[in-house]
Amino acid sequence: MRSLTLIIAVLSLAFTAHAAPAGGAACAGGMVFEDRNGNGRQDGAEPGLQGVVVSDGRTVELTAADGRYRMSASAERPLFVVKPATHVLRARGNGLPDHWRGAGDGLVGATGDNVAPPCRPFALAPFVPSPSRREGLQVLVFGDPQVKSGADVGYFERDIIEPLMQDAAIDSGHGFGALYFDGLAGDLGLSLGDIVDDTLSLYPGMIAATTRLGVPWLHVAGNHDLDLAAASDADSLATFRHYFGPDAFAWEEPEATFIVLDDVIHLPAGRPAYIGGLRDDQFAFLDAYLPTVARDRLLVLAVHIPLFDTGGRETFRAADRTRLFQRLAKFPNVLVLSAHSHVQQHVRHGAEAGWPGATPLHEYNVGASCGAFWSGAPDPTGIPDATMADGTPNGFARLRVAPGGGYGLSWHPARLKPGNPARTQAMHLHAPRVLRQGAYPAWGVYANVYMGEADSRVEYRVDGGPWQPMRRVQQPDPLLLAENVRDDASPALRGFDRSPEARPSSHLWRGALPTDLPAGPHRVEVRAFDRWQGEQRAEIAYRLDVAADGDARATR
Template structure:
């Protein structure tokens, strides 16, 4: 009888353990027989089959991380790291080596260790991985990475559905096919809440034929998650860890997850804010401590760094590095921000943060063009598009590409169509220089007259304002014909000046010239008429 009672108690304990493990978010290393330490090999995959075959040597000094700790492989290419029952191991790609790509050109540099998989959610997560393998190996193949290279940056493609994926295909992807860029990065908001659109988006971007990295955005998370730890399960399913780093050429790139998913107590409504958290900050600190002080570092994130609540902890890690910039998306306008002591920056020089132009512009809103694609002009008057970050050693340069408009389309000029001679000195000319900033010089002249310096102002672009107001009138008469563009907001890249007095009667060319901080010159023109 006592033996039977003991059997019943043991069976009950086992049954209760299994039930607890089946609960959302439940994990148990001991129940799965998972060791507390992962071992593995980083090796030269000579035949490209992803398996460490005889004659394929281990690679020494390659860094591997569990998201907090970072270790370097030994002389035999081996490493070991502590793991929990929800850990992603990943290799930090060094210069002149490449990790495998899957059929969608997504880098395969990670291994998820989730013995029981992701908890149930609206969208798929990571399938159960089972016990930890005896060896978690990472394959690498050599590639040449020069001092000079280019990287494509997509801010917020943010398609809601296949129709908007098709907008991206025709507006941006088609003109980029055949690019010589080394790789591309989507700076978050890969999709717009419907994570089921990710496969279609991935297939479209894959047509570019280059490695494509991804940053998690606030519209890319599992919004039914009970906490931040479980908010990225679908992102992890498709793209791997939500923060990581890699080298290309002489540059070190750090992908940052600054989406802090918050489930408040009380009303039950969940929200997010810009935040990094101690675990990620420890990874960044360890990562930076292991690379040269004079190496160029680029941090890529979704929410602009100035909107992250614990940004000052990040500032302390990067502000003394002589070569460091950061880039984000999220706000649906384009801006160069120079962070100074006003924001608590203690570095010897301002930090350059770029808020990147978005692929979807104003969320694919506005009147459709002849292709049926909304014009999607952003609220600062700049067109939707993408950027390319050019590197030459430690020097960098960002180029703005307006979707479907060609590389020469760098500004919009707003001026009266027709004026009288008496109105000339009272008439304003505006130049919206999309990629301009406080270091850009803009001037104009009419016909062969003298050059006039234009003043940089932070105002609403008047041309965008007229578009906004005229489209509202159309929608009042035709509700649902298209989606209203967002309210205008002040632009950081707008210049204005008065026309010269007493222009003669006739048709005249206004010539605008912009010179950026790199000394590059951009020119554009607009025609006006002076009539009685």
């Protein structure tokens, strides 16, 4: 745990700010203990745990030698325990991690008028990693599940959750054990906001679906998770906190520290009614907590609204970004995970963006699990196509964190039709089916490389010839453009909502197709060199035909 010197220093801050919020304390003070037998109760010689961080999202307190803390919790400001890397938490009754206390979390049987009961104890069991955990932490990342109806919850469950359950290995090495979480799909899960699409009554269904994976799951608040009738930003997440607990908190694993922050500032009279940014209490929490964080592991910041601006306007408050960057730059290994945009992209923040670090800050703006809001023509099972506006298929991401701060990322499309080599986990290809032999080579093969960046190396070859570089282009994905045309031409709706209008993709490459080859079919191979997954390949074919009428008109 932490040193005694640090305990004293942080306690001196924490004990000055323990007055209950205006709404009254749901519980006050409590215990963090080592649950050695896994029954959730402090039995016999099970000791209190010293030096565990407890916070109300503004101040932090470290538990005393007997595991006790003095902080109060309320519905307006839940308190949470920062799960230490050395231990694991039990699940609450709904399957989410039992890491917070709020309304209804006091000890049963407490008495006394106007006296808040003690908070239920936090039970932490020792973390015992399995051999495969030595390879690193496996984190599932969902961007914007964003369901608006019971039908959408069903799509989410069938399209994202159930395939993950089926594909899970026999033992992923999560090391939690059946008494805590028994998920095999990963060690930890993150949903990056917009859990629902303003229909907050769908939270229980989404929790039930997600916790089927049996993985400890953390939730970020999004702009569609707000109580829209709230008169202030302070009141806008009352429903979210009721179901998910704190909107700003931390969580520690042996390989990484995760800081989850609500970065949606509700502006009831604004147009739009929100902007990206952080509150003063969140900066106070960062200032109190960050000095306790180990520097030899990855620091992951999970937010909803990207830290970069979009659409030619300020979408994240510049002053808040500067304050945040100043704090993050003190750490050698930092990764930002955001969502909100319903496209997939990587941003490397440098000095021009105000980042003061020695190397650029990597922000992975994760694609949406709902894709384009569960839109598009349904497949044979009834699930909408859900392709995003940049051509990325809906799905989820994986973050793999190695000891020492190294990490890898990958995108996993929700549905891959077997036997189609033009669609892989890493990319999909598009090319014309037939061209005239000898025509001007004005037509190309396109590769949408989902995890591609500006410096990605993407190459192609025809019929096993020499590899040639493909050119990165900023234009719409032709595969989605073709879907737009099908929607336009249809006399009736092809789905509940049509696919989104294709917009320029940041990860699209093009290579010209030769037409001076013999008539007949030709095989096109594409390879992309992913910085984390290595070489990835896909292939497609086109055919050259001799003009049927023997037309000998000169080509351009």
